[in-house]
Amino acid sequence: MKIYDLIGVGLGPYHLGMAALIQESGAFEALFLEKETQFEWHPGMLIDGTDLQVAFLADLVTFANPKSHFTYLNYLHEHKRLYQFFSFKEFEIPRAEYNHYAKWTASQLHNCQYECEVISIHDHKEHGYYEVTVLSTGGETVTYYAKNISLGTGSKxxxxxxxxxxxxxxxxxxxxxxxxxxxxxxxxxxxxxxxxxxxxxxxxxxxxxxxxxxxxxxxxxxxxxxxESSKFGQEFFTPDFTDYFHDLPIENRERALSMLDYVRxxxxxxxxxxxxxxxxxxxxxxxxxxxxxxxxxxxxxxxxxxxxxxxxxxxxxxxxxxxxxxxxxxxATGYEPNVPDFFIKAFDHAKKENDHFAVSRAYHLQFNDQRTHNVYLLTAIEKTHGAEATNMGMAVNRNIHIINKISGREVFKNPRNVTFQSLE
CATH class of the missing domain: 3.50.50.60 (FAD/NAD(P)-binding domain)
Structure with missing residues (x-):
């Protein structure tokens, strides 16, 4: 029986970046499962002339490894657009090009499988692994096993x-x-x-x-x-602010979220x-x-x-x-976290904070029992991790935390003290 170090459920930009970093670094064995036939990023909103609201450095991998093959700048180099981008003189990425960049990355990853809909997860806590059942497009069920799970089903x-x-x-x-x-x-x-x-x-x-x-x-x-896009406002989207926010009592965090609305x-x-x-x-x-x-x-x-x-x-x-x-x-009334019913059923016994999952600073669910196998959450973490929860620029930092934690070593540097403001 093959047991992966990690199985990722869903393949949006967050898991796509994680998959790229894991494959390139060889940190451990992972498998990412996506129910769609191919990677797609908001196809209904790729309006001509629109840009991302974050800078190109907030791509899939740069904040973890600027030398990676999968950086946006290398994508431009591979497509002979680096000089044009230089002349373009813009910091934001056109949405259509970001989608093409993400699809280019996805096409080179060997640890991602499509047309695989996860329908259940069973916790074999006595053995330290999870059983993941997948429904294929042909109606067949396939079972995979992993020491750790990551939920990256995004929003709806x-x-x-x-x-x-x-x-x-x-x-x-x-x-x-x-x-x-x-x-x-x-x-x-x-x-x-x-x-x-x-x-x-x-x-x-x-x-x-x-x-x-x-x-x-x-x-x-x-x-x-x-x-609000001032330089000081951008410091709310840093590891330092997430550290500070996560340490606050839940009541303070909920109050702070409304105060941060102007930067989000x-x-x-x-x-x-x-x-x-x-x-x-x-x-x-x-x-x-x-x-x-x-x-x-x-x-x-x-x-x-x-x-x-x-x-x-x-x-x-x-x-x-x-x-x-x-x-x-x-x-245009926004999105809400997409946490599947099978996930809620499987981990309903995890700790809660005001009816929400209690999530550690390292992004895994917290349980009453001690365990070495973790369940990581990349969605529905607004009340535990604040402004970064839906910010593409901080997605790479989340992946650094998770990859280093599973590896048991520092595969990627995790920077601190990166703000000019004092947060205490």
Missing amino acids: PFLPAPAVNVPGLSHSAEYLNVKEDYKKAESIAVIGSGQSAAEIFLDLLESQPYHRYHLSWYTRSSGILQL NGIAPDTLDAIYKWLYHRSSGGEKLKVSIQPNAELKELRMDDGLLHCQFEHKLSNKYFERSFQHIIA
């Missing part, structure tokens, strides 16, 4: 209660799949306050002269707010500038805009009637209710 689209299972409404994750059909309508609304909402609104705004739709944007935030959510300045310029130019000479933008508007009710989506909003400052109707709605 979130819709507010009034918007669930409503015809004519799509989550932003499906935008590119529906946008051509939606643009044939008389009216389209975007609901949401973050970067995805802004990018979709801008994309539809640019296309509007060639169509007849009225375009609306509703957000419950107090304004169309810019992401918001819209890139370039996107806001582009939207405002379009609005200004198009309104020149008194031209009437077919555009509505309304902050402080929270969706309360939604119903379909006579081919229209009738929305009731509450203005959060005046507490007044108002109604609007649209043919189509795109809900």
